[in-house]
Amino acid sequence: MIYYKNNATPKRIEWWNSLPEREQNLRICLFEIQKIAIPEQKTLLRYKKSRKEVLSAxxxxxxxxxxxKAIKRQIPGYINIEKADDYSVAYxxxxxxxxxxxxxSYCPNCGQRISM
Known part of the structure; x- marks a missing residue:
């Protein structure tokens, strides 16, 4: 668990090791964007001088x-499709x-990854 260093509990490490490699990579990428890249851009925004630099940032x-947001949608959750009612074939x-x-495999409306 790269971004937890020595603060992870054994239960958390066990959970992390049970994840597929693709999901681990998605979670690491999401962490880097949310905790490193976005705050870095916000900090740089304070020091921009011209209007063009501000708009670019x-x-x-x-x-x-x-x-x-797109990466979050790729991480599988507990979003399942359900039958509309007992007698329907619609989900x-x-x-x-x-x-x-x-x-x-993805909801056409909200983009959330779904499973049966």
Whole structure:
């Protein structure tokens, strides 16, 4: 666990080791964006002099936040699709409660990764 150093509990280390490698990499990338890149850009924004530099830094911040949001959507959660009712063949996303095709791996409305 790269970003916990020596502060991780044994239970947390066991959880981390149980994650797939792809999910570990996504979580590390998300941590680096949220805890390093975004605060760094906010700090640099304070020292920008010209309007062009300020606008460029703000655009970079916006892009980093969008990237962080996209990475969060890639991390599988406990979002499952549910049947609309007992007699229906339609499924609903548990996140946004909109209709989802049964073959989809991502909700077409909110983009959340889903599982059956």
């Amino acid at each position: 703000k655009a970079t911040l916006k892009q980093l936040k969008l990237i962080a 609903l996303c548990a996140c946004c409660r909109q209709g989802v095709p049964a073959y989809a």
